[in-house]
Amino acid sequence: MSRPQSQAEYLASLLPPSVAGTQFGRRALFRGALGVAAAGSLAACGGDSGDSAADTKSATGVVTFGSNQSDEVPKAAYAKVTDQFHTANPKLTVKTNTVDHNTFQEQINSYLQGSPDDVFTWFSGFRMRFFAAKGLAGDISDIWPDMKGFSDALKTASTGDDGKQYFVPFTNYPWAIFYRKSVFADKGYQVPKTLDDLVALSKQMQKDKLAPIAFGDKDGWPAMGTFDQLNMRINGFQFHMDLMAGKKPWNGPEVKKVFDTWAGLLPYHQDASLGRTWQEAAQSLQQKKAGMYVLGMFVGQQFPKGAEQDDLDFFTFPEIDSAIGSDAIEAPIDGFMMSKRPKNEAGAKAFLKYLATPEAEGVSVAADPTVIAVNSGADTGAYSALQKKAVEFVGSAKNISQFMDRDTRPDFASNVMIPAIQTFIKNPKDIDGLVNSIEKQKQSIFATDS
Template sequence: MKDPISPAPALFGMPVPRRSVLLGAAALASAPALVACGDDDDGGGDTGGGEVTFGSNEVGSTFAKQRQAAVTDFQSKNAGYTVKLNEIDHNTFQENINNYLQGSPDDVFSWFAGYRMRFFARRGLVGDISDVWPLDGVNDSFKTASTGDDGKQYFVPQSYYPWALFYRKSVWQECGYTVPTTFDELMTLGAKMKADGLTPISFADKDGWPAMGTFDILNMRVNGYQFHIDLMAGKGSWESAEVRKVFDTWASFLPLHAPDSLGRTWQEAAQALQQKKAGMYLLGTFLLDQFPQNEREDVDLFTFPAIDPAVGADAIDAPIDGFCMSAEPKNAGGAKKLLAYLASVDAAAQASRLGEPFISSNSKADTSSYTTIQKKSAELVGSAKNIAQFLDRDTRPDFASTVIIPAFQEFIRKPGDAASILKSIESQKKTIFID
């Protein structure tokens, strides 16, 4: 069966805000590995109640508060059910996911649409939740993104958000900057910002994944969406002329980025934009978590401009966040009930009250509290022709973490070594994409 691709944005139906990714309060941010928090006496079927364990990839953030609020709301609406939250910081969760799923995972856990979900479904590490579908208000495009290679559903979507270039309107107005429509204009704008004493593009890659967003957009602008998705699936060669051209473009673009990025987190890079020390930042809308509420209306965004007019600028990264069920949940009925709730209008409302700039996957969710950036985000996603899920969701997790992260960080250190870096990526790829 052909791999499903990310859904066409025109099918999204312009849902609501916020990353309704609702968590709890176990505060395990310092834990070296994921630990499931359930007991062993619930049984496997629908008990009509009981405890549901919930593994979450957020601690201490607004997103964590959203999940806590949703859990409280779920329990108030479903007498007899309790939800026990197991919160782990995002990077620890990502890096330990394989061990977590092969150990004693929680009944429900945070995850993503795309290749990484299908990868675990193929290996029997996540549970079939086809009977949770259809979900009221959730369009068929999201069902496609939630479907494994066998045609069954293994994921429930909750929200999505675009990656774009963000800037502060007040800074641009003061300096007379205008939105670039071509890559050459972007380079010229960056040079002007540098002359004005700004860091043209804030950047951080201490955690390894932010540079993936830069590669994604450059590859889609240079070679197009389908080439990018095929490359992520292990097809084609990283030593090809097409990929070399991407890295040549990236090398010319790097001098506009903040130096010493490997020692900086994305939060620190976002703070440079917030403090008006940087002119732009390529990231997802979650960067607004680093802005006080009274400054968020000063933030605007635009899609990365075209590099090749023949390819255009109609493809973007717009990851879909949501939840999966473990392969052998202790409370399967409760897990499915919680999953259906997390995709609901009620869960979207809980997220909206806490004010994050994400768009609900539920087309019936209330959009009246949309901020300007949410409206712009919805327009950007809605006008895109093709949507990628982000590199570490569109490819195998082992390839992303063990090959791509160190390779991209090495390129950032030594952009002149691109040829040897690409040779190493291709050699390792052949040993990983063997099934």
């Protein structure tokens, strides 16, 4: 079995070298999110329905759907999507099996090797390619010609090492520093442009009796986002992706500087973070007890719709090194995969074909305004100000990562980095011991790739 291509290699393959770093190239990568319906690119990835449609038109019965969207807002959004699918396909019923997001993610390997649902939620990037290469996902190449509105880049993001498609992209969202506009206006705070600005703002927030940076890492993965932001700002995008791919040492001076910088910022984070979920941390931002939060746009799920959600805004993680800048961001792509041996394959493929439509994405982003659609045909007319800003933010980024637990091997992310980062949060003084332990474990895990 070939080694799953690293996320760095995957991203490099998305665009030709002549446009990879240009404005055209950046926008081509997420053309769907920007709503630029270029006929040529659509024809490359989605054409008229062919013979594969015949397999799904006569599909009947129950399609089981394993979902990790356990929080109230996205769970309700997915319920509307499955209801609409049933309305359009009355002979097919979707039975949703919703599992706690963190549990689903940590137990995905055993789930796929057991009796998985016909269709399940997952992510693009290394983790999708990893399970496809292990033979734990179903090939959906036969229905990809029926899918319209996906750019070449999104097709590549859905393709395994063997050149076959295993993933249907659905939505994405940026990671950034989120804040309440009303709090900044009331206190006269200015959006920080540099790390020094961020520190100065944090000190002022402490004087104003606010926790500067909301923080909750009880589930292990949220703090990975802070590491990613710092690493891309300090060492650059390519180093970050090489580090995730196991090509750079974790005990080198570059990573030590990341943890050292983070240690200097920890006094401005909410304390007792290992006993707090991301939802609870988000609620402290919503309740104006914290001033900022480094998280994905799903932070808005903890804000009531209306004036509360409209008060939410964000800015990119500030610049640390002027030679590197701040134009690399994280914007994970969420979507769906089919199990290796679905009980109702025709029904599963019919459901996946529906999920690939702009109508399905439109239902989801309308019900959950903390995500944006990736299909170029999706109606963005009703987007909130936050969604519109997210589209521009993603479209203007020079480089885009997918998040640590998607950009690296799942066993390394879960078994090494979650406990390592939590150890760091408890004891940020022993950085040498921390990075040496990470590197030793990395060498053991990544050795199985060779």
